[in-house]
Every structure is written in C-alpha cells, then in structure tokens.
Amino acid sequence: MLEIISDPQSMRSEVLKARAAGHRIGFVPTMGALHAGHASLVARAVRECEAVAVSIFVNPTQFGPAEDFERYPRQLQADCQLLNEWKVRWVFAPEAAAIYPPGAATRVVVGGPAGCFEGEVRPGHFEGVATVVCRLFLAVPADAAYFGAKDWQQTLVVKRMVCDLGLAVDVVVCPTVREPDGLAMSSRNALLTPDERHRAVALFESLCCAERMWLAGFAVAGIEQAMREALQARSVSVDYAVVVAADSLEPYDASLAVSQSGAKALPVPVALVAGRVGSTRLIDNRVLPART
Amino acid sequence: MLEIISDPQSMRSEVLKARAAGHRIGFVPTMGALHAGHASLVARAVRECEAVAVSIFVNPTQFGPAEDFERYPRQLQADCQLLNEWKVRWVFAPEAAAIYPPGAATRVVVGGPAGCFEGEVRPGHFEGVATVVCRLFLAVPADAAYFGAKDWQQTLVVKRMVCDLGLAVDVVVCPTVREPDGLAMSSRNALLTPDERHRAVALFESLCCAERMWLAGFAVAGIEQAMREALQARSVSVDYAVVVAADSLEPYDASLAVSQSGAKALPVPVALVAGRVGSTRLIDNRVLPART
Numbered sequence: 001m002l003e004i005i006s007d008p009q010s011m012r013s014e015v016l017k018a019r020a021a022g023h024r025i026g027f028v029p030t031m032g033a034l035h036a037g038h039a040s041l042v043a044r045a046v047r048e049c050e051a052v053a054v055s056i057f058v059n060p061t062q063f064g065p066a067e068d069f070e071r072y073p074r075q076l077q078a079d080c081q082l083l084n085e086w087k088v089r090w091v092f093a094p095e096a097a098a099i100y101p102p103g104a105a106t107r108v109v110v111g112g113p114a115g116c117f118e119g120e121v122r123p124g125h126f127e128g129v130a131t132v133v134c135r136l137f138l139a140v141p142a143d144a145a146y147f148g149a150k151d152w153q154q155t156l157v158v159k160r161m162v163c164d165l166g167l168a169v170d171v172v173v174c175p176t177v178r179e180p181d182g183l184a185m186s187s188r189n190a191l192l193t194p195d196e197r198h199r200a201v202a203l204f205e206s207l208c209c210a211e212r213m214w215l216a217g218f219a220v221a222g223i224e225q226a227m228r229e230a231l232q233a234r235s236v237s238v239d240y241a242v243v244v245a246a247d248s249l250e251p252y253d254a255s256l257a258v259s260q261s262g263a264k265a266l267p268v269p270v271a272l273v274a275g276r277v278g279s280t281r282l283i284d285n286r287v288l289p290a291r292t
Numbered sequence: 293m294l295e296i297i298s299d300p301q302s303m304r305s306e307v308l309k310a311r312a313a314g315h316r317i318g319f320v321p322t323m324g325a326l327h328a329g330h331a332s333l334v335a336r337a338v339r340e341c342e343a344v345a346v347s348i349f350v351n352p353t354q355f356g357p358a359e360d361f362e363r364y365p366r367q368l369q370a371d372c373q374l375l376n377e378w379k380v381r382w383v384f385a386p387e388a389a390a391i392y393p394p395g396a397a398t399r400v401v402v403g404g405p406a407g408c409f410e411g412e413v414r415p416g417h418f419e420g421v422a423t424v425v426c427r428l429f430l431a432v433p434a435d436a437a438y439f440g441a442k443d444w445q446q447t448l449v450v451k452r453m454v455c456d457l458g459l460a461v462d463v464v465v466c467p468t469v470r471e472p473d474g475l476a477m478s479s480r481n482a483l484l485t486p487d488e489r490h491r492a493v494a495l496f497e498s499l500c501c502a503e504r505m506w507l508a509g510f511a512v513a514g515i516e517q518a519m520r521e522a523l524q525a526r527s528v529s530v531d532y533a534v535v536v537a538a539d540s541l542e543p544y545d546a547s548l549a550v551s552q553s554g555a556k557a558l559p560v561p562v563a564l565v566a567g568r569v570g571s572t573r574l575i576d577n578r579v580l581p582a583r584t
Contacts, residue, residue, distance in 0.1 A: 008458050020312065105404030106422070106456035112397030130398070138458045164398035166300050166430045 002084040004091045008099070008139035011092045015053060015141055018089075023050035027142035027169070029133060032056040033073035034082050037177040037185035041146040042086045044174055053140045054083055055092040057099065062128030068280075073190050092140055099135055108134045110164075113156035113249050117272060118283070121239045126157050133158055137167050144170040148177075150184045152270060152285040153249060176284070178204070184284045196278040202234035203273050206241060207286040210271040214243070214288045220252050223271070231275050239274040239281070246270035246287050266290075294376040296383045300391070300431035303384045307345060307433055310381075315342035319434035319461070321425060324348040325365035326374050329469040329477035333438040334378045336466055345432045346375050347384040349391065354420030360572075365482050384432055391427055400426045402456075405448035405541050409564060410575070413531045418449050425450055429459050436462040440469075442476045444562060444577040445541060468576070470496070476576045488570040494526035495565050498533060499578040502563040506535070506580045512544050515563070523567050531566040531573070538562035538579050558582075 005011045015025050026045030030038055038054075045052040056079055063069035076093060083091055107127055114126035137145065147155050155173045162171055177185045182204030183197075192200055206227040213223045220243045227241035244252050245267035252269045274283040297303045307317050318337030322330055330346075337344045348371055355361035368385060375383055399419055406418035429437065439447050447465045454463055469477045474496030475489075484492055498519040505515045512535045519533035535544050537559035544561045566575040 012458075012460065101455055103404060103452070104456045105402055105406075106453045107401045107403075108457075109399045109401050110397055111399075112395060114397075135457055138460070160395070161398045163393055164396045165400075165427055166304075168301075168304065168430070 002080060002088055002091060004080060004093060006092075006094050006098065008092075008094060008135075011053070011090065011094075011139050012141060014090060018051050019141070019143070024144070025049055025140075025142040026052040027137075027140045027145045028052065028054045029136050029140075029145065029147075030054060030056055031058045031072065031187065032079045033075055033187035033190065034079045035177075035185045035187060035189075037148050037150065039082075039086060040177050041148060041174050042083070042088060044172070045144070045146050046087050048172075049142075049144065051089040052087070053090040053092055053142060054088050055094075055136055055140060057092075057094055057132070057136070059099070059128060059132040060096060061100070061131060062125050064122055064124060067122070068188070068191070071191065073187050092136075094139075099132065107131050108161060108165075110157050110161050112160050113153060114160075116153075116249055117240055117242070117274065118153050121274065126154070129154055130157060130161050134161060134165065134167070137162075137169055142169055144172050146172045146174055148175075149173050149287075150176040150186065150284065152246075152272065156247070156249065182208070184282075186282060188280055188282060191280045192277060196280065199234040199236060200277045200282055202231050202236045202277075203275065203282055203284040205234075206230035206273050207271050207284060210243060211286060211288055214269070214271075215291060217291065220269075227271065227273060231273065234277075236275040236277050239276070241271075241273045241275075243269050243271050243288065294372060294380055294383060296372060296385060298384075298386050298390065300384075300386060300427075303345070303382065303386075303431050304433060306382060310343050311433070311435070316436070317341055317432075317434040318344040319429075319432045319437045320344065320346045321428050321432075321437065321439075322346060322348055323350045323364065323479065324371045325367055325479035325482065326371045327469075327477045327479060327481075329440050329442065331374075331378060332469050333440060333466050334375070334380060336464070337436070337438050338379050340464075341434075341436065343381040344379070345382040345384055345434060346380050347386075347428050347432060349384075349386055349388075349424070349428070351391070351420060351424040352388065353392070353423060354417050356414055356416065359414070360480070360483070363483065365479050384428075386431070391424065399423050400453060400457075402449050402453050404452055405445060406452075408445075408541055409532055409534070409566065410445050413566065418446070421446055422449055422453050426453060426457065426459070429454075429461055434461055436464050438464045438466055440467075441465050441579075442468040442478065442576065444538075444564065448539070448541065474500070476574075478574060480572055480574060483572045484569060488572065491526040491528060492569045492574055494523050494528045494569075495567065495574055495576040497526075498522035498565050499563050499576060502535060503578060503580055506561070506563075507583060509583065512561075519563065519565060523565065526569075528567040528569050531568070533563075533565045533567075535561050535563050535580065 026049030108130040269288040318341030400422040561580040
C-alpha cells in the first residue's frame with residue numbers, strides 16, 4: 001500500500017529503516033504528470049529493488065523566468081493512484097519550503113557536461129536540477145536511482161555530480177519510451193494542440209534521419225544539416241540539432257579520439273535535438289550505433 | 293588503535309558499519325598540522341561519541357592562487373601519533389584524486405553568510421570549503437561534526453549548507469582555544485617569525501577592546517574604529533574589523549531587528565577581525581555578551 005510522505009526527515013528514516021532490514025531501495029525522481037515513460041522507470045526499479053520511492057516535486061529552480069513552471073501539468077491524486085497500481089511503496093511529495101528552507105542559499109553547480117546545449121538554452125537549468133537532485137538523494141538515500149535516457153544531458157550531469165560528491169547511489173539510465181508515431185513520452189506533450197502534436201514527430205524523424213545517414217557514412221556536418229531541415233520541414237523552431245560524443249557532449253571528432261593506450265578509440269556518438277513546437281519546447285536524442 | 297584510511301568508500305562503509313552496530317559517530321574535519329584547538333574538538337567528539345573519525349586533507353580548492361597552499365604546514369605522521377593518543381578510531385587521509393576525481397566539475401556554492409568578509413577577501417574560498425565539506429560529509433556519514441568557533445563565518449556556511457541540502461549531521465561549534473597571551477590556536481601560527489608572533493596578539497587585543505567598549509555602551513562605528521587602531525598599533529595590515537550580527541553577519545543594527553512576534557529582538561553581535569602579520573594572514577572573533 002502506497003504511503004505519501006511530505007517531510008524529508010520522515011522520508012529519510014523510512015528508507016534507512018528498510019535498508020537496515022536488508023532491502024534494496026530504488027528511487028525514481030519525477031515532476032509528476034506521470035506517463036508511460038515513468039511507468040517503465042518504476043517497473044525497472046520494482047523489478048530490481050525490494051521497495052521503491054517516487055518523488056513528485058515540480059522544482060521551481062530548474063525553470064527559467066520565461067519558462068513553463070506555472071503551465072507544467074500537475075495531477076498529484078491521479079499520479080498517486082498510478083503509483084499505487086505500479087507497486088510503489090512511498091511517494092515523496094514535499095512542499096517547496098521543505099526542499100528550500102527559509103534563507104536557503106546553497107546551489108550545486110556542475111560544469112563539464114552541463115555547459116552546452118540545454119545549459120546554454122536554459123541558463124541556470126542544470127544548476128536547479130543538480131541542486132534538487134542532490135537534495136532529493138539525501139532525503140531518499142536509495143541504492144539506485146532511475147532516470148530516462150530522453151533527458152540525456154541531464155543523466156550526464158547527475159552522474160557527474162554523483163561521482164564528484166561521492167553520493168552512494170547507482171544511477172540507472174533507462175531507454176526512452178515512445179508514442180506509436182515515435183514521439184518521446186514527456187509530460188509536456190499534454191501541452192500540445194492537435195496540430196502541434198502532429199508536427200512534434202519531427203524530432204523523432206530527425207533522429208531517424210541522423211541514424212540512416214550515420215550508417216550510410218555521412219559526415220557529422222551533413223547529418224546535422226539534414227536534422228535541422230527535417231525539423232524545419234514541420235515548422236519546428238530549432239534550438240540545436242547535433243551529433244556529439246555521448247559521454248562528454250564534446251564535438252564528435254573521430255580523429256581526435258585517442259584512448260589511453262594510444263590506440264584510436266572512437267567515442268560513441270549521440271544525436272541530440274531540441275526545438276519549440278508552438279509554445280512548447282521538446283527535446284529528444286538517440287545514441288548512434290557503431291559503424292562497421 | 294588508530295586506523296588510517298585513504299579510500300572514501302572504505303571510510304564510508306566503516307562508519308556505516310559502526311552506526312549499524314548502534315554507535316554514535318563523531319567527525320572532525322581538519323587540514324592537519326594539529327594543535328590544541330584540534331585536541332579540544334577531538335576531546336569533545338570522543339566524549340560525546342562511541343567512535344571518532346578525523347580527516348586530514350589540505351584542500352587545494354579553498355586556497356586562492358596567491359595564497360599559502362604550498363606553504364601550509366603538513367605533518368601526517370606526527371598528526372597520526374597525536375590522534376592515536378587522543379583515542380581517535382579512524383584517520384581519513386585521502387589523496388586529492390579521491391576527493392576530486394578526473395574530470396571533477398561539481399561545486400557547492402553557498403550564498404548568504406559566505407558573501408562577505410572572508411568571502412570577499414578570499415574569492416572562491418567558501419566554495420572550496422563547502423564543496424570539500426559536502427564531499428567529506430558523504431565519505432564520513434557521522435552523527436555529529438565538530439568545528440572550531442575561530443572560523444566563525446565558516447561555521448555559518450557549513451550550517452547553511454547542511455540545512456539546505458538536508459545533510460543528516462549535527463554541526464557542533466566548539467570554543468576557540470588560545471595561547472597564554474590570547475592568540476587563537478591556528479596551524480598558520482607556525483609560519484610566524486618571533487617578531488610576527490609577538491605582534492599577532494593584536495587580533496586578540498582588538499577583540500578584548502571591542503568587548504570592553506561594547507559593555508561600556510559604545511556604538512558599533514566607534515568600536516570598529518578602535519579595533520582597527522589596536523591592529524594597526526602592532527603593524528597588522530587590516531582586512532576587516534567589524535561588529536555584525538553573529539548568525540547572519542549582516543550589519544548590527546538593533547533598531548532593525550524585529551522578532552517574528554513583532555517585538556524588538558536584539559541580534560547577538562560578534563566581533564570579527566582579519567589581517568596580515570607579515571606574510572601570514574590570521575583571523576579571530578568573539579561573540580559579544582548581552583548588554584544590560
């Protein structure tokens with residue numbers, strides 16, 4: 001039976017009690033408005049752990065002043081019903097004041113993978129993400145935390161922070177779940193008009209195009225140009241459409257990649273896209289397969 | 293018998309094992325070069341806890357480029373001998389690469405109390421402190437951590453971070469230990485020439501002067517002027533000499549202090565001094581008593 005907890009200290013002691021009893025604890029941090037993407041994260045956590053906590057917190061500090069914090073979908077009751085069906089043990093749904101106490105003045109700032117792409121388009125976004133995820137990891141001291149690959153850059157930022165601060169949690173990245181036409185599941189999809197929903201498939205199309213061209217041996221610049229055109233063909237306003245190294249987000253340049261042994265090592269490439277469909281901003285990505 | 297541990301994960305699992313056995317764990321973070329000030333922190337930790345960990349790590353990121361990182365005293369063997377005598381259970385002495393792994397890019401940034409005084413004179417200092425203390429608290433997940441009041445502003449920054457991130461550790465601030473002539477114990481005292489050592493007592497003298505004038509009813513501006521003069525009389529180059537609110541470091545202004553109930557509430561004042569004696573920078577402070 002699902003238990004709803006709002007106090008971070010109660011949440012923490014529940015998790016520690018369960019761990020002391022020898023249980024492996026999984027954690028899925030979310031902003032609510034749950035969909036099939038979250039369902040797959042929870043399913044994996046439930047499969048791998050004895051007890052699972054899901055947080056629902058629409059974190060104000062990761063939204064820019066002109067972004068969709070107010071408009072972001074909220075449906076706590078419906079979410080809790082789903083989480084109960086999904087066999088989750090705890091919902092951690094704190095008030096903002098429990099996460100950001102009066103006079104709060106501490107920020108967790110990640111450089112490296114947070115500097116480009118989303119970090120450039122959304123200044124302060126990853127600082128908000130890293131700070132809240134650090135705070136959540138301390139309130140929910142789980143063995144493993146589950147994140148969707150859709151937010152690829154976010155997974156790199158979280159992994160970087162976990163490594164640097166020595167947070168004792170395994171970061172598990174799970175495959176993106178898609179609608180039948182390929183659109184990546186996102187709570188923001190609910191904000192699309194029918195026409196925008198139709199055009200939003202352009203992100204997926206641009207990634208398919210990137211993969212085809214990649215396998216056919218095209219160079220990165222040509223692939224990026226084609227991704228851009230696929231987005232513009234559906235009137236998606238492009239923030240970026242790139243092929244970069246999947247682990248560092250640095251420019252993909254096979255000739256510069258030299259492994260420690262001195263032998264050439266090709267980085268794994270990832271295609272990243274972001275753009276606005278009407279007033280809704282969407283992102284997606286695909287890790288590209290090895291070229292033979 | 294003292295155990296020396298350099299690996300953060302081993303350190304963490306030792307502490308968790310002891311806590312699981314029901315022991316209260318104390319932690320004293322230091323940069324080594326131990327003196328009677330550290331001894332008093334350790335003594336209190338040993339009194340209050342079943343097992344005590346002391347870290348020795350000269351943290352490069354809290355030193356500015358022109359500061360005394362290279363010159364900072366280092367004496368690991370002598371320190372370990374002392375810690376063994378003081379009944380410490382573990383010394384955590386990590387290599388820099390264990391605290392800052394390759395590609396490390398995460399910083400913990402505290403605003404509020406970190407903005408002024410040491411934060412202004414030593415840009416980046418408190419960011420280095422907060423980052424390393426957060427990292428150390430995760431490697432040594434103790435029940436309580438002990439800090440000296442000599443670094444008053446640092447204790448405020450650490451408490452702010454602990455509160456904001458929800459780190460589950462009690463921050464215990466212990467009284468400054470002094471030499472017979474009043475000089476606050478500091479590893480940096482070892483860097484003073486005999487003449488400088490003699491003049492260094494000016495910091496203590498300025499604090500005594502502040503307390504006398506405070507009790508006699510002088511206004512803050514006059515007290516600060518007298519503190520400055522006491523320092524300059526011994527050729528101490530003054531960075532700051534102020535009387536401010538002890539909990540916020542905001543300007544001490546009784547007329548602005550209104551408690552939540554609407555009644556006037558006087559903040560507790562603290563006198564803070566910092567200056568250079570020759571090429572060695574020293575700080576000190578005193579919380580001022582209530583005026584009747």
